[in-house]
Amino acid sequence: MHTGNLLAHIPSPLPAELFNDLVSTNHFRIERILSQGQHTPTGEWFDQDEHEWVLMVQGEAILLFLEPEAGAQERVHLGPGDYINIPAHYQHRVEWTHPSETTVWLCIYY
Template identity: 80%
Template sequence: MHTGNLLGQIPSPLPSEVFADLVSTNNVRIERILSQGQQTPTGEWFDQDEHEWVLLVQGEAILAFITPDTGVQERVHLGPGDYINIPALLQHRVEWTHPTETTIWLCVYY
């Protein structure tokens, strides 16, 4: 058995994003990500083979998506408690995270 605290061990300042696997099995991975002003580099997009369920625990973020059928870019603003399910292979990126407040993400890859 392993215990921890999702809100614990948060370094300050955060010069770069911090990634930590909380649970990892053959079928599911749960990850905590800490951000503070970081974003996906311009022109880069994620499109992983897994579905990704994201809960924004603290902070704020803006995600961008490319709609597969139309190629149109859509933006979604997330605040504390908001979640989104990102289907596998959907192109997405982090456009913005709060520059002075730590953004805590809980991501479930399945």
């Protein structure tokens, strides 16, 4: 058995975006991400082989999704308690995270 707290051990100020695997198996992974002003570099997109379920625990972020068939982009704002399920190979990027408040993400990859 392992216990922990998602809001523990958060450095202040955050020196860089931090990624911590909380649970990892052959079929899924649970990760905590800490951000403070970080975003995906311009022109880069995530195109993952896994589905990703994201819960915003603390802070704020704006995600941008690319819908190539429709030739459109969709912005999604996430705040505390908001979640989103991102299908595998659905291109997306982090446009913005709060610059002065630590954003705590809980991500489940499956």
